[in-house]
Amino acid sequence: MGRLLIWLRNNVDGVVALVLAVVVGLLAVLDVISVDNVNAAVLLVLALLATTLLRDRHLSAQAVRDANSVQLLYGPEIGHAHTLARRGTEQWIFKGGTGTYIRAVTLRECVENARREQRPLRVQLEILDPTNEALCKTYAQFRSSLSPEADRTGESWTTERTRKEAFATVLAACWYRQRFTFLTIDVGLSTVMTTFRWDLSSSCVIVTQDNPNTPALMFERDKPYYRDFNRELVASFKQTKQVPLSRSEELPLSDEPTVDQVRSLFQLLSLELPAAFTDRDVADIVRRALQPRNPY
Template sequence: MAALKRSAPWAARNADGAIALGLAIVVGVLGIMPDEIFGPKGDEIQTQLVTAATLVILALVATALLRDRARQAPVEKTITSGALAELPVRLARLEQIETLAHSTRRALDALQLVRVLGSRQEIAQSHAEARKDTTRWSFKGGTGTYLRAVTLPKCVEAARRDKRHLTVRIEVIDPSDKELCAKYANYRRSLSNVPDGTGEVWTTDRVRKESYATILAAFWHRQDYTLLDIGVGLSSTMTTFRWDLSTTRLIMTVEDPNMAMTALAGTFYYENCDTELRLSFEQARRVPLEMYQDVPLSKEPTTEEVQELFERIGVPLPKTYSDRDIVEIALKALRAPDPYA
């Protein structure tokens, strides 16, 4: 009785199927029963019963199929006229949402003006990534010590390896402006009066020699690599920042060797700093680098070559400089130690 109660609701919902199933069982039983049970004409009676029951089963199956189709028709109509009909519209909206998401991501990337670098390792890695495959480099800063020691030699080396053109623009403080050099030296000493990574302290004489060395390095590398387009501008003002800008990124460093900022190409900050560096370079006093063929330098420049170079380009060395001072400038130009190593 319990089993009948549990199966009754199912049988009520599927009456035709239940009847067909019952008849199928009956037909199966009749088919295996002996003919003698149905009397003298048991064979004919058995055949008629099986045939009639089979027809009834087929009729019930057909009824069930028709009923299911009748039930599915509204659903199919709803799907066809509703969700499927709106599918192109929904896909179009999805594409719009995806486009909006990409636009929003680009806007957020642009709004993220700079990223702070908080260690020497991060700064060195950022410089290495900036140098990779770059075709141009712009620098503006104090005397360009790190530029001479690392940036310029490695950029030229990579360009030579790939046999490609390289454009470099350098802006440093004017070494002939003794008062400006003294201000820069005082500023650097006010931050730290101990020797820096090069083992030297900042004095007016050192500032002048570092700037002279940057000019000499530019001429030497220009003669050494034909595809190098290099320019040097001498600034009449000092800056507390150092800008390094390549094809892919901008790096702004300060006197703290563990702090810097970087911005990728294409961002608002990068583009505006690029414009600032271009305009600043145009306003600086230009060193006539086009005279590099008129004042040839040896692989190891002599004191006479260095002195003649600065005389010919209109940036003469102080008359108080001895041969030892000139040799020091040449060593700073071509063998400058990495101040952050």
């Protein structure tokens, strides 16, 4: 009965037209009503049918627009979409793991484009908290479960690598911030691991996964869901532990930051490096921050 009521509600105009046509037809056969009344009833039925057709056409058009609001990207298409998204963008919002690709490609190119065009740039990065060892271990296990072999950087995912990559993203944010006056950059540290990566520019939002065999999703700015994802990323960032990057102004960084500078920087930011990290490990963080390898 419930299904029947739902069907009747969704098709009320067609049901009314059908019932009206049947009733008028029976009355005409029985000579109960005149020809003029029959003609008027026919016109009414046609009007109801026309309304039904217009409604169905509108719903079909809406369905087509919704289907076209998302684009599936495969393989090289993903990198090409990121390249187009970086051109002329005035903002970049990222949420993901450690920000490895952000350092290797996105941040550098966005800053270079903004500097060349002499315009401001706003960047918001949400990454894993490198001081949370258990969280970094969980992320490393997840990445290793997808691909036990080394990625294109020549490394496999371990807890130590995860922590270094996240620390390197914070260091890169400070380094670029000191070198481009019109860069506004914020970094938030999340206590929750995500298996998706969100990259939102002024023109689109691209959603990818750490599994390279999975297609990416792209939503353009003038299509549904762009604004929804933007709102989601802002709300998510507000729940993170935000790094006080402004404190880095107290410690100017060299073009090639020294180990002592990096240790002092993270102390200023209240992000203590693990006690087990040697000077060699700190130097490795500097390399990952300023000379990162593209993992894709």
